[in-house]
Amino acid sequence: EIVLTQSPSTLSLSPGERATLSCRASQSVSSYYLAWYQQKPGQAPRLLIYGASIRATGIADRFSGSGSGTDFTLTISRLEPEDFAVYYCARSPTFGPGTKVDIK
Amino acid sequence: QVQLQESGPGLVKPSETLSLTCSVSGYSISSGNYWGWIRQPPGKGLEWIGNIFHGGKTTYNPSLTSRVTISADSSKNQFSLRLNSVTAADTAVYYCVRDVRSYYYYMDVWGKGTTVTVSS
Numbered sequence: 279e280i281v282l283t284q285s286p287s288t289l290s291l292s293p294g295e296r297a298t299l300s301c302r303a304s305q306s307v308s309s310y311y312l313a314w315y316q317q318k319p320g321q322a323p324r325l326l327i328y329g330a331s332i333r334a335t336g337i338a339d340r341f342s343g344s345g346s347g348t349d350f351t352l353t354i355s356r357l358e359p360e361d362f363a364v365y366y367c368a369r370s371p372t373f374g375p376g377t378k379v380d381i382k
Numbered sequence: 383q384v385q386l387q388e389s390g391p392g393l394v395k396p397s398e399t400l401s402l403t404c405s406v407s408g409y410s411i412s413s414g415n416y417w418g419w420i421r422q423p424p425g426k427g428l429e430w431i432g433n434i435f436h437g438g439k440t441t442y443n444p445s446l447t448s449r450v451t452i453s454a455d456s457s458k459n460q461f462s463l464r465l466n467s468v469t470a471a472d473t474a475v476y477y478c479v480r481d482v483r484s485y486y487y488y489m490d491v492w493g494k495g496t497t498v499t500v501s502s
Contacts, residue, residue, distance in 0.1 A: 310485060310486050310487065311486070311487040313486075313487070313488040313489070315428075315489075321494075322477055322492040322493065322494055322495050323428065323477075323489075323492055324492070325488055325489060325490045328486050328487075328488035328490075329486045329488075332486070334488075334490065366427065366428060368428075368488075368489075369487070370430075370481065370483065370487040370488065370489065371418070371430035371433070371443075371481070372430065373427060373428040373429070373430070374427075375427050376427050376428075
């Protein structure tokens, strides 16, 4: 069973700053199967990235994904107020524990 | 536009059965893809419960497999979740999802979620 670890658990940043979120798998994961989701309070998760680096429909280009093997990264180039949320990586059907991006 | 909507009781007694239905619009579940259930206990992360393929094949989380049944009704374009012998640990928001597993794997359409509380 693949276990996903995300770091940091919380990231405190200001609007306009760059956010770098890490997802590490306990064994090698095909990039085709690695996705990122955003969840805001009281809302369902939303697909951001699939195939490790492909933005889902309607996702802003400030969101980018990269990585391969066991190490993957979600980068938000410049944080907008609506980006403060929890982010989950996933290798279907397993989810990581999430990284909360909150306002500094 | 594909939309999913969960429905079912918001309160279930301990030891009883939790039953939820997901109604799908904008896409026929018979056309393909997997259809699944995810849950999120209060203040916690996401847990995959299981899924069903349009042909009826089901896969469940090993930690829940003894208590879970997922079924589909193509005539109603719905799929359902049954979870037996519930306890307080099953209290969660339950989401239904379209679970794409082709060249890429991802869950691209989510219902809004329904809160289920297990309490007497």
